[in-house]
Amino acid sequence: MSYNTRLFLLAGFGGLLLLMAFAGIDAVRVLEAIQSRNDAIRGQFLERNRLLNQIRSDLYLSGTYVRDYLLEPDAEKAEAHRATLDKTRSDMQSALESYAHLLNTGETQPFQVLQRELDEYWRLLQPVMRWSASERRARGYVFLRDEVFPRRMAMLSIADQIASVNEQQLNAGNVQVSALFSNFRIRLSITLFITLGLGAGLAAFSMVRILRLEKESAERYRETAQARAELKALSGRLVEAQEGERRAISRELHDEVGQSLSALLLGLSNLAAAISQHGDSELSDQVRRLRKLAEASVGVVRNMALLLRPSMLDDLGLIPALQWQAREVSKRTGIIVNVASYEVDDALPDEYKTSIYRVVQEALHNCEQHAQANHARIMVRQNEDALVLSIQDDGRGFQPQIEKGMGILGMQERVTRLGGTFKVESQPGQGALIMVRLPFSREQSIHVSSSNTTDV
Numbered sequence: 490m491s492y493n494t495r496l497f498l499l500a501g502f503g504g505l506l507l508l509m510a511f512a513g514i515d516a517v518r519v520l521e522a523i524q525s526r527n528d529a530i531r532g533q534f535l536e537r538n539r540l541l542n543q544i545r546s547d548l549y550l551s552g553t554y555v556r557d558y559l560l561e562p563d564a565e566k567a568e569a570h571r572a573t574l575d576k577t578r579s580d581m582q583s584a585l586e587s588y589a590h591l592l593n594t595g596e597t598q599p600f601q602v603l604q605r606e607l608d609e610y611w612r613l614l615q616p617v618m619r620w621s622a623s624e625r626r627a628r629g630y631v632f633l634r635d636e637v638f639p640r641r642m643a644m645l646s647i648a649d650q651i652a653s654v655n656e657q658q659l660n661a662g663n664v665q666v667s668a669l670f671s672n673f674r675i676r677l678s679i680t681l682f683i684t685l686g687l688g689a690g691l692a693a694f695s696m697v698r699i700l701r702l703e704k705e706s707a708e709r710y711r712e713t714a715q716a717r718a719e720l721k722a723l724s725g726r727l728v729e730a731q732e733g734e735r736r737a738i739s740r741e742l743h744d745e746v747g748q749s750l751s752a753l754l755l756g757l758s759n760l761a762a763a764i765s766q767h768g769d770s771e772l773s774d775q776v777r778r779l780r781k782l783a784e785a786s787v788g789v790v791r792n793m794a795l796l797l798r799p800s801m802l803d804d805l806g807l808i809p810a811l812q813w814q815a816r817e818v819s820k821r822t823g824i825i826v827n828v829a830s831y832e833v834d835d836a837l838p839d840e841y842k843t844s845i846y847r848v849v850q851e852a853l854h855n856c857e858q859h860a861q862a863n864h865a866r867i868m869v870r871q872n873e874d875a876l877v878l879s880i881q882d883d884g885r886g887f888q889p890q891i892e893k894g895m896g897i898l899g900m901q902e903r904v905t906r907l908g909g910t911f912k913v914e915s916q917p918g919q920g921a922l923i924m925v926r927l928p929f930s931r932e933q934s935i936h937v938s939s940s941n942t943t944d945v
Contacts, residue, residue: 501691505684512680519673523666530662533591538652540588545648547581548607552633552641555614559629562622571618578611603647610640721906753783806835807842811849811867822857824865831870841927844903845869845878851896852880852923860884860921875909878925886920889913900925 551574558570585604592600613636620628758780764773802810808830815826849867856862862884870877889897897913900923904911907927915921 498691498695501687501694505687505691508680508684508687512677512684515680516673516677519669519676523669523673526662526669527666530659530666534659534662537588537591540584540591541648541652543584544581544588544603545645547577547584548641548644548648551577551581551610552637555617555637556633559617559620559625559633562626564622567622567625574614574618581607599647599650603644603651606640606644606647610644613640802842802846803839807837807845808833808869810842810846811869814846814850814853815867818853818857824853824856824862826853827864827866829866829868831868833869833871833876837871837876840907841876844907844909844927845876845925847903848878848900848923848925849880851900852882855896855921856882856884859887862920874929876927876929878923878927880923881920883920886915886917888917889915 554570554574554577558567558574561567561570585607589600617632764776808828811828811830815828818824819826853865856865860882862882865880865882868879893913901911904925904927909925909927912924913921914924
């Protein structure tokens with residue numbers, strides 16, 4: 490299902506991007522075509538107007554040159570006017586030929602009429618160009634009035650009709666451009682509608698999937714949080730069960746096994762006294778060895794009971810138990826351990842005393858086994874809102890982020906279970922510092938006792 494969803498989203502968004510790219514490319518192409526068409530229509534219209542204006546100008550000037558020629562009495566000047574008229578005719582003919590190449594189908598009729606009129610006009614002028622000076626004086630004015638000027642006006646009128654045709658052609662081109670724009674708008678609207686529809690569909694599908702994933706994630710988070718809470722509660726119950734089991738075993742060793750061994754030791758003492766009265770030295774030595782063995786067993790049982798759960802932790806409180814632990818470590822390892830306490834009350838909650846005791850026990854074990862320390866200092870301080878513990882040694886140190894073992898994890902778990910903070914600071918060759926802070930709840934508010942300091 491996840492694979493199908495990814496495939497659908499990939500196809501949908503890929504199609505959307507392709508559609509947008511196609512719409513963009515098509516829009517650019519259509520706009521370029523419209524621009525090209527508009528430029529072509531405008532250029533053709535301007536070129537036609539230019540040629541038509543040139544034809545008009547040459548036509549008007551031709552009449553002027555004919556008039557000057559007919560009314561000029563001087564033969565040389567008349568010849569100059571005639572040469573100018575010939576050049577004007579040549580220019581007009583070139584303009585007519587250029588204009589003919591720009592004509593479209595359906596536009597030739599007015600132009601052909603104009604061309605026929607011009608041919609007739611020049612045909613009428615040919616014999617006039619051979620008139621003598623007297624003929625020009627006698628017949629020139631009448632010819633201008635009856636032939637040249639009326640024909641020139643008629644041809645200018647035809648030229649105006651051609652100009653009107655040019656404007657119509659320009660308007661037709663504008664209509665074509667407008668049609669292109671209209672088609673472009675329709676195509677763009679269709680593409681936009683399809684794109685918006687596809688985008689809305691993809692957005693709706695994505696939102697549904699995201700909301701579903703968010704719901705599943707929230708459910709998984711709740712399950713994880715619940716599992717963590719249950720695991721934390723289970724860990725707490727395991728620690729409590731472990732401490733309870735240790736307490737029971739310790740009591741059993743102290744009360745049952747310890748008392749039995751004490752009774753055995755007492756019986757052996759009585760037996761040794763009775764044997765000594767009969768003077769049996771061999772039997773007396775054997776009883777003495779058994780008594781030493783019983784004394785050693787009593788010591789072992791006592792130490793085991795104290796290691797499992799020192800009775801003084803329950804009977805005398807936290808600080809005496811820490812002091813005893815410090816003395817035992819000093820006797821066994823030679824490490825000088827100092828215990829300092831400040832305003833620590835004897836009525837601490839049992840889980841707090843147990844947690845602090847076990848953290849100190851594990852820390853001193855690490856000092857003995859790994860740190861190779863010579864000195865260790867334990868400080869316990871009670872504030873109004875928390876119980877603070879610090880353990881510092883002068884051992885070889887380590888890297889807490891890399892070399893975190895099970896002992897440190899166990900200490901951290903005990904502290905975290907009570908809502909406290911656990912921090913280790915150490916560097917190779919600079920010893921280690923363990924800091925623990927266990928906050929008090931309102932129900933655990935206790936009175937602060939006077940400070941005391943004990944060194945071992």
